[in-house]
Amino acid sequence: MNIAVLSGKGGTGKTTVSTNLALALKANYIDCDVEEPNGFLFLKPEVDAEEKVIVEYPVIDDNKCKSCGACVNVCQFNALAKVKDDIMLFQKLCHGCGACQIVCKYNAITYGKREIGKIEKGTARDINCSRGILNISEPMAVPVIRKLLKNLSDGINLIDCPPGTSCNVVNALKYADSAILVTECSEFGLHDLKMAVKLVKMYNIPFGIVINKDDDSDNIIKKYCMEEKIPLIGTIPYSKDIAVIYSKGEVLYDKLHHKEIFNHLSIAAKEVLSWN
Template sequence: MNIAVLSGKGGTGKTTVSTNLALALKANYIDCDVEEPNGFLFLKPKVYKTEKVMVEYPIIDDNKCTNCGQCVSVCQFNSLAKVKDDIMLFQKLCHGCGACEIACKYNAITYGKRAIGEIEKGIVRDINCNRGILNISEPMAVPVIGELLKDLSGKDEINLIDCPPGTSCNVVNALKYAHGAILVTEPSEFGLHDLKMAVELVKMYNIPFGIVINKDDGKDNTVKKYCREEKISLIGTIPYSKDTAVLYSKGEILYDYLIHKRVFDVISKEVKEVLSWN
């Protein structure tokens, strides 16, 4: 079962929930926040394998190219431009769709490959930990996320997918592999606003989901009221605590401390019930 952990905004505690639940559920941890993957800072797995993520890009043969501009016309991503007597390529805008190669009547375009990131695979406490890392200055994270998740289909293990923050295409491409979702939020108006967008996104996939409130104030806050009104399952809460913040700032796993272990054990039990565990 693949469980996506996501949030409508950054800083809600999505990675905190993901890493600690991975231990509570004895699940594989997959960090898809490839622009800022920080789950390994807490789990500290032993990395045993690193793989490059490659994407294709067009190579134009100047000896064959007539500068007709047909390749520029068919490019939907503006990665090609006709400048005077030359065709200019913007590599990082290219999606590798192949349209320019098909459109070229003079066979002047072939494709090469370049690295945009890498996948790291490790293990800790008998759970597998994988993460994607997007190279600095690269604008497109989706190919790295796709490579990271491509082998999940058909597996019987529990996989916790730590999604990117927000509701962008990066999140969509991670969520499409999920059988259930956990939405992490905080009890504030900003948290509720962005949570609502995440809820609408998850509903599009028609998968079971529930909400975890981080930094909970113990009161009947706006998020709890929203869950009741919308009949959304509240999986659990993580109390607001200075001690929790101190442990987090040191890069320590909360699950190693009894008071936090109890919290995540309760949440893991609720996760199984809410997400129709089978």
């Protein structure tokens, strides 16, 4: 059972929900927010395995290249450009599709390899934890996300997705059987939640909503859920105490009152999502 936790925007509390629900469900925690993976700051796993993420990129042999521009024309990602009589490579834009090598009539293109990030794995509180880390200045997170989610363990896997609705989220969502959308009670929260709902519906997987920083009123998010007939899994109250705990890098699940909140959310999630 792979559960994706996502949000239409950053700062809604997605990682707070993910880390604490992982403890409540005794689930494997996978941090796919590879540009800023902070779930480990709270779960504090002991990392015992590390693996590099390697991608391929074209290498042009100047002695064979005739600067015909066929490789430039076929590249859909603008990683190659013809400047006068020379072919320029923008290495970090390359997706490694191999099209340039196929169309080259002069066998001037081979492929090299380079490191763009890494995968870390460990354990904390009897749950398996893993995260991807994208190297600084690298623009493409998808290869790291794909490697991180390849060959997921049996049982419950809780996938902490990147924020927003970009291709990074899309690639994480491909591995999900169900989804939990985290939002907050604001116009911005509602606007971006609607985009996340559209994205999840494209994959036709069951999903529900968790409201963070709930003001205990009949707010715009609750009205939206009722109008659209979207299951509301539960709420996390707007609380200074929660903010203080979070700022210290501690998990809410260690505090009795907050533990009850996430135990309730875990039970409600099983009722809302297609559980198996």
